[in-house]
Amino acid sequence: MQLRLPRTVRARRRTVQAVMAAAVLALAPATWMHAAAAGKLRTTADVPAADVAVVFGAGLWRGRPTPYLAHRLDTAAELYRTGKVKVLLVTGDNSRTEYDEPGAMRAYLAARGVPDGKVVSDYAGFDTWDSCVRAREVFGVDRAVLVTQDFHIKRAVALCERAGVASYGVGVAEPQDSTWYYGTTRELFAAGKAALDAAVRPAPRFLGPREPGVAEALAAASPAAPR
DSSP: OOOOOSHHHHHHHHHHHHHHHHHHHHHHHHHHHHHHHTTEEOOOOSSSOOEEOOOOOOOTTTEOOOOHHHHHHHHHHHHHTSOSEEEEEOBBBOOOOOOOOOHHHHHOOOOOOOGGGGGEEETTSSSSHHHHHHHHHHTTOOOEEEEEEEHHHHHHHHHHHHHHHHEEEEOOOOSSHHHEEEEEEEEHHHHHHHHHHHHHOOSSSSOOOOHHHHHHHSSOOOOOHHH
């Protein structure tokens, strides 16, 4: 099938303008994310200290964290060991009894020396927006360090800021393999949903009552962090 271009100069100009407008609209969500996260991305060494780190889920394989999730948890454990944060809020999916993402995250951290009393589980972090809103509204977190992969960290920071959590993000670098490219490409599409969530501010799939876990963990006598 042969593509027919508009015959008149005016029609061609309108076509070009329409294509340019569509491109601007398509890129607007990603532009918003980059602007919202500007100046908020740090490393484990230079991130400002905060009481809480929020660690986002990234799936399980045979009941254990996937490699990407394990890398997030390793980074969070380092933040705890170096005194950058006092409590880890692990947020993920536990919508089915046989799939307990926060439980697996908690067990992984315990095996790496993070005291169980310093890990709080959010069992209804079904997506990034839900995790951010629940961190603020359910667990009372108003300032946090966010831990996720480098391709996801801008979206996490932008959404948590919008949800009322003053955030710095630590992005975990990964080899640029097929999984990394998939995640990076997925972010281009996820940016649209993120922008919509930020504009509409929908309630999470499950909100529930306030939970004292973070406040109790912070109030408890803090054991010496393992070195």
